[in-house]
Amino acid sequence: MEKLDRNLPNRQVIPFLFMLLWDQVLTVPARYSVLEETESGSFVAHLAKDLGLRSGDLAARSARVVSDYDKQQLILDPDTGDLLLREKLDREELCVPVEPCVLHFQVFLEKPVQFLQGELLIQDINDHSPEFPDKEMLLKIPENSQPGTLLPLNLAQDLDVGSNGLQLYTVSPTSHFHVVTRNNSEGKKYPELVQDRALDREEQAEMSLTLTALDGGSPPRSGTAMVRILILDINDNAPEFVNTPYEVQVLESSPPDSPVLTVLAKDADAGNFGRVSYGLFQASDEILQTFSINEVTGEIRLKKGLDFEKIKSYHVKIEATDGGGLSGKGAVVIEVLDVNDNAPELSISSLTNSVPENAPETVVAIFRIRDRDSGDNGKIICSIPDTLPFLLKPSNKNFYTLVTEGPLDRESRAEYNITITVTDLGTPRLTTQHTITVQVSDVNDNAPAFTQTSYTLFVQENNSPALHIGTISATDSDSGSNAHITYSLLPTHDPQLALSSLISINADNGQLFALRALDYETLQNFEFRVGATDQGSPALSSQALVRVLVLDANDNAPFVLYPLQNASAPCTELLPRAAEPGYLVTKVVAVDRDSGQNAWLSFQLLKATEPGLFTVWAHNGEVRTSRLLSERDAPKHRLLLVVKDNGDPPRSATVTLQVLVVDGFSQPYLPLPEVVRDPERSNENLLTLYLVIALASVSSLFLLSVLLFVGVRLCRRARAASLSGCSVPEGHFPGHLVDFSGEGTLSQSYQYEVCLRGDSGTGEFNFFKPMVPNLLLQDPGRDVKESPHSRDSFVFS
Numbered sequence: 001m002e003k004l005d006r007n008l009p010n011r012q013v014i015p016f017l018f019m020l021l022w023d024q025v026l027t028v029p030a031r032y033s034v035l036e037e038t039e040s041g042s043f044v045a046h047l048a049k050d051l052g053l054r055s056g057d058l059a060a061r062s063a064r065v066v067s068d069y070d071k072q073q074l075i076l077d078p079d080t081g082d083l084l085l086r087e088k089l090d091r092e093e094l095c096v097p098v099e100p101c102v103l104h105f106q107v108f109l110e111k112p113v114q115f116l117q118g119e120l121l122i123q124d125i126n127d128h129s130p131e132f133p134d135k136e137m138l139l140k141i142p143e144n145s146q147p148g149t150l151l152p153l154n155l156a157q158d159l160d161v162g163s164n165g166l167q168l169y170t171v172s173p174t175s176h177f178h179v180v181t182r183n184n185s186e187g188k189k190y191p192e193l194v195q196d197r198a199l200d201r202e203e204q205a206e207m208s209l210t211l212t213a214l215d216g217g218s219p220p221r222s223g224t225a226m227v228r229i230l231i232l233d234i235n236d237n238a239p240e241f242v243n244t245p246y247e248v249q250v251l252e253s254s255p256p257d258s259p260v261l262t263v264l265a266k267d268a269d270a271g272n273f274g275r276v277s278y279g280l281f282q283a284s285d286e287i288l289q290t291f292s293i294n295e296v297t298g299e300i301r302l303k304k305g306l307d308f309e310k311i312k313s314y315h316v317k318i319e320a321t322d323g324g325g326l327s328g329k330g331a332v333v334i335e336v337l338d339v340n341d342n343a344p345e346l347s348i349s350s351l352t353n354s355v356p357e358n359a360p361e362t363v364v365a366i367f368r369i370r371d372r373d374s375g376d377n378g379k380i381i382c383s384i385p386d387t388l389p390f391l392l393k394p395s396n397k398n399f400y401t402l403v404t405e406g407p408l409d410r411e412s413r414a415e416y417n418i419t420i421t422v423t424d425l426g427t428p429r430l431t432t433q434h435t436i437t438v439q440v441s442d443v444n445d446n447a448p449a450f451t452q453t454s455y456t457l458f459v460q461e462n463n464s465p466a467l468h469i470g471t472i473s474a475t476d477s478d479s480g481s482n483a484h485i486t487y488s489l490l491p492t493h494d495p496q497l498a499l500s501s502l503i504s505i506n507a508d509n510g511q512l513f514a515l516r517a518l519d520y521e522t523l524q525n526f527e528f529r530v531g532a533t534d535q536g537s538p539a540l541s542s543q544a545l546v547r548v549l550v551l552d553a554n555d556n557a558p559f560v561l562y563p564l565q566n567a568s569a570p571c572t573e574l575l576p577r578a579a580e581p582g583y584l585v586t587k588v589v590a591v592d593r594d595s596g597q598n599a600w601l602s603f604q605l606l607k608a609t610e611p612g613l614f615t616v617w618a619h620n621g622e623v624r625t626s627r628l629l630s631e632r633d634a635p636k637h638r639l640l641l642v643v644k645d646n647g648d649p650p651r652s653a654t655v656t657l658q659v660l661v662v663d664g665f666s667q668p669y670l671p672l673p674e675v676v677r678d679p680e681r682s683n684e685n686l687l688t689l690y691l692v693i694a695l696a697s698v699s700s701l702f703l704l705s706v707l708l709f710v711g712v713r714l715c716r717r718a719r720a721a722s723l724s725g726c727s728v729p730e731g732h733f734p735g736h737l738v739d740f741s742g743e744g745t746l747s748q749s750y751q752y753e754v755c756l757r758g759d760s761g762t763g764e765f766n767f768f769k770p771m772v773p774n775l776l777l778q779d780p781g782r783d784v785k786e787s788p789h790s791r792d793s794f795v796f797s
């Protein structure tokens with residue numbers, strides 16, 4: 001409310017002023033000042049006094065104050081003549097931005113009309129704080145910004161002026177920046193940040209600073225704003241692969257599109273500068289065709305299948321590029337692992353299909369094996385079955401020859417299927433097989449072989465001419481003409497045997513024929529050799545012995561040796577009348593030229609004058625008395641005996657015997673009995689002759705028995721000594737038969753034969769050993785054991 005003298009017009013100028021005023025217009029305005037925000041009604045100036053008027057004058061002259069503005073800020077107190085503030089004045093509202101702030105007003109007076117210019121200076125007070133238009137400021141600074149860099153900031157506003165206006169900016173914290181206060185071209189103060197230290201986004205990407213603006217009031221007022229500083233990344237880091245060089249192994253069997261590995265490159269930068277894209281670098285066509293890399297993920301995949309046999313490893317260069325264009329390089333070593341995907345191969349270079357059977361070691365085939373895999377997968381083993389007589393011989397570098405182990409034998413095996421097996425050692429094992437067929441060609445290395453070393457053929461005597469009596473047969477294990485056999489009769493060494501008139505042979509099939517009828521009684525057996533020859537070159541041949549046994553037929557009737565039957569008178573035996581029952585009257589002796597059963601004779605009494613008196617022993621022909629003779633018995637008896645053989649049909653002969661009963665003919669010195677004789681024959685000489693004949697016949701009978709006994713003994717000894725053994729089979733011999741072959745019976749296997757040579761008439765016996773073993777023993781020049789076959793003999797009738 002006090003008047004500011006400084007701004008008021010000088011008191012000495014006031015009279016001059018009034019003079020002008022009174023000259024209608026006051027040219028020099030009256031000047032006053034007031035602080036802003038002064039209460040309304042406050043005193044501004046003693047206007048009346050300053051005009052030199054009394055206070056009542058103003059009211060009388062209707063004085064009034066007129067402002068230049070619509071609003072009237074000043075009023076005139078008419079009583080006191082003081083100029084008062086009508087309302088509170090706000091400098092900032094009235095004047096900003098004009099400085100100084102001056103209100104112009106006029107004072108009007110009537111009677112006389114006068115008007116007065118006045119100025120009111122409104123003085124500032126510190127009623128405003130500095131204020132930032134933005135409470136938060138964002139500042140982006142690249143991290144490579146150097147210390148000393150200046151960063152002007154938006155300024156703060158302070159409506160006050162002068163020393164109340166904005167004076168200073170400060171900032172906190174001051175680790176990286178401080179602030180300086182600058183004047184701009186308009187004279188306003190603005191803050192400017194100064195970078196003190198280097199920045200590293202990777203260390204601290206963002207900072208917040210508090211910017212404070214201070215004015216010069218007392219006390220000073222301040223305003224703050226937040227400065228957010230984003231430290232901008234710059235691409236100061238190139239991408240770097242984490243594990244380079246990468247090493248990876250891939251099976252060659254991996255299908256296309258299978259992943260190989262994922263590479264990773266790191267870039268410490270952020271955003272685009274840290275965003276890495278992957279690619280292949282300096283890649284050859286082969287690598288480009290084989291691998292692909294995912295730009296974003298870094299995954300490397302196969303584009304096509306691999307083949308270890310072609311390429312075993314790949315060196316792939318890779319590149320990682322960030323958004324700023326910086327790049328890092330890496331390498332991937334991709335090793336292809338072998339997989340056993342190739343079976344062994346076998347190729348035959350040369351092959352012989354046929355090998356002669358007796359050739360020494362012969363090359364059959366030459367072949368080559370290989371396996372495209374490597375390592376164990378490519379190691380191969382070549383084999384053929386152990387059982388075959390062939391050998392595999394490795395020659396140089398995967399070549400093998402297949403050779404025969406030695407001479408082969410076509411007869412045991414004519415064809416070989418040789419399976420060559422080639423196996424590799426991979427997992428799983430792969431195998432290739434190849435079969436070679438080798439034929440063994442024939443060589444004439446086998447002579448014909450007879451089915452038996454000797455043949456025994458039996459032919460019934462009296463056969464029809466050209467009778468097929470048997471077949472010999474030989475086999476040849478060769479083939480073709482080497483096995484084609486021709487049979488022949490070999491010349492005999494026996495000059496007596498006219499073989500060609502007896503036997504013929506079919507050269508093709510070995511059938512033997514008897515050319516004419518055979519007679520057992522003249523030729524019981526004969527032997528000859530046959531040959532079998534093949535047609536090989538040279539031809540091979542072999543021989544066999546054929547023995548033909550002629551079988552007896554009952555074609556001869558028994559022949560009575562004693563008593564003689566062709567005499568004109570029948571033979572007469574003497575019988576003492578005192579003979580005891582069982583007295584041997586005589587013995588009928590008969591032979592049969594046949595043999596065996598056909599020669600077994602039996603005797604039978606067919607007819608007698610006194611039937612009850614004599615008995616004939618069926619098996620030895622002895623005629624004995626069966627009772628004592630009585631006086632009533634006739635002195636002369638006639639007996640009719642029949643001698644029958646055992647043939648089929650049997651043949652027989654009859655014997656007529658006369659017995660004369662004599663008296664007084666007793667033992668031991670038996671005188672010749674008184675014979676009741678026929679009147680024609682009763683002379684002494686005749687009696688003597690009969691006696692002699694009877695004695696001779698008895699002694700010859702004895703001799704015969706002794707011979708028989710000795711013969712049987714000899715035969716037994718011979719049989720015991722023989723290889724095959726000559727056993728006498730047990731069996732039942734028909735009681736009514738006599739075996740003139742000695743003793744024993746017939747069995748199927750062993751047959752004994754006795755032959756009494758009829759032509760000699762001397763009763764000489766001829767013993768045969770058992771036939772079959774006998775033949776074996778007599779096989780000349782060889783030591784042949786009895787074999788089961790040799791008992792198979794042919795019997796033809």
Ligand SMILES: *[C@@H]1O[C@H](CO)[C@@H](O)[C@H](O)[C@H]1NC(C)=O
Nearest residue numbers: 180181182183184187188189
């Ligand atoms: C800014 O202006 C003030 C007075 O207006 C003066 O005192 C000061 O020296 C100036 N500062 C600069 C940096 O020019």
Ligand SMILES: *[C@@H]1O[C@H](CO)[C@@H](O)[C@H](O)[C@H]1NC(C)=O
Nearest residue numbers: 413414415416417418435437
């Ligand atoms: C060999 O093989 C052939 C054809 O497979 C077959 O006909 C023949 O019987 C075989 N030979 C042998 C001795 O296995």
Ligand SMILES: *[C@@H]1O[C@H](CO)[C@@H](O)[C@H](O)[C@H]1NC(C)=O
Nearest residue numbers: 561564565566567568569761
């Ligand atoms: C009776 O036969 C035998 C032998 O056959 C003969 O040796 C003899 O001479 C014959 N006797 C008479 C009388 O015919």
